[in-house]
Amino acid sequence: MNLADMLAPSCALFLDFDGTLVDLAPQPEDVLVPDGLVDALQALHRALGGALAMVSGRPIAEMDAFLHPLRLPAAGVHGAQRRGADGVLHQAEPPPLDEALAAAHALAARDERLRVELKPGSIALHYRQAPEREAECVAVMQAAVARSRGLALLRGKMVVEAKPGGATKGRAIEAFLHEPPFAGRVPVFVGDDVTDEAGFSAVQRLRGLGVKVGEGDTVASRRIASPADFRAQLAQAAAALGTGAPA
Numbered sequence: 001m002n003l004a005d006m007l008a009p010s011c012a013l014f015l016d017f018d019g020t021l022v023d024l025a026p027q028p029e030d031v032l033v034p035d036g037l038v039d040a041l042q043a044l045h046r047a048l049g050g051a052l053a054m055v056s057g058r059p060i061a062e063m064d065a066f067l068h069p070l071r072l073p074a075a076g077v078h079g080a081q082r083r084g085a086d087g088v089l090h091q092a093e094p095p096p097l098d099e100a101l102a103a104a105h106a107l108a109a110r111d112e113r114l115r116v117e118l119k120p121g122s123i124a125l126h127y128r129q130a131p132e133r134e135a136e137c138v139a140v141m142q143a144a145v146a147r148s149r150g151l152a153l154l155r156g157k158m159v160v161e162a163k164p165g166g167a168t169k170g171r172a173i174e175a176f177l178h179e180p181p182f183a184g185r186v187p188v189f190v191g192d193d194v195t196d197e198a199g200f201s202a203v204q205r206l207r208g209l210g211v212k213v214g215e216g217d218t219v220a221s222r223r224i225a226s227p228a229d230f231r232a233q234l235a236q237a238a239a240a241l242g243t244g245a246p247a
């Protein structure tokens with residue numbers, strides 16, 4: 001079954017960014033947005049009556065920059081920030097990040113291949129260029145989170161993050177579903193990482209579909225092989241929903 005078969009005009013579509021819409025890259029700023037992707041997203045956004053939102057670990061401002069000139073409803077930093085269809089930004093007061101920031105910087109100071117990413121309300125420590133340091137990175141961030149109030153540890157693809165404990169992609173999707181134009185629609189969430197599992201669980205609890213891109217264990221009930229396959233299906237779905245014709 002491909003995306004066009006999973007989507008009806010009455011669905012709400014929630015999309016992860018890295019590893020789902022775009023291929024993973026060596027550094028966060030290196031990802032490429034292929035030609036045609038923004039147009040396909042814009043067409044789908046229109047065909048779904050505006051019920052299409054990005055749900056990412058990235059800050060919303062970064063997604064806006066990658067998808068310019070498109071500004072979709074979006075949840076960023078794993079749900080710590082959220083911009084509804086009305087354009088209003090919701091961002092909870094971030095917990096203290098000083099312990100996690102100091103711990104990540106102390107480790108990165110000893111190995112220039114490690115990368116500290118400071119986001120609104122969270123600290124990510126990337127080890128994609130030094131994969132043998134994974135255990136050390138996780139242990140250091142875990143200890144910093146344990147010393148901090150209100151933070152939780154989140155592991156992703158070659159990254160470990162200290163983020164607000166109450167923020168999850170699942171909760172962000174549920175918040176969208178309480179607002180127009182998402183309310184009352186069947187939710188479909190497409191993601192690729194363990195950080196997306198809370199989103200898959202949330203949509204499937206609400207009788208929607210979780211769609212996992214790529215390999216790996218998942219609670220999602222559907223799977224698409226790769227970001228390239230997903231982008232191709234996205235363009236087909238946009239065309240099919242736009243015309244009302246089967247794909």
Ligand SMILES: O=P(O)(O)OC[C@H]1O[C@H](O[C@H]2O[C@H](CO)[C@@H](O)[C@H](O)[C@H]2O)[C@H](O)[C@@H](O)[C@@H]1O
Pocket residue numbers: 016017018019020023024025026027028029030031055056057058059117124126128156157158159193195
């Ligand atoms: O929730 P997502 O949209 O999938 O965002 C997850 C994280 O994406 C970025 O890091 C990941 O992608 C980078 C570029 O491909 C890659 O270099 C890195 O190893 C990956 O972990 C982003 O930098 C993070 O802030 C996001 O949380």
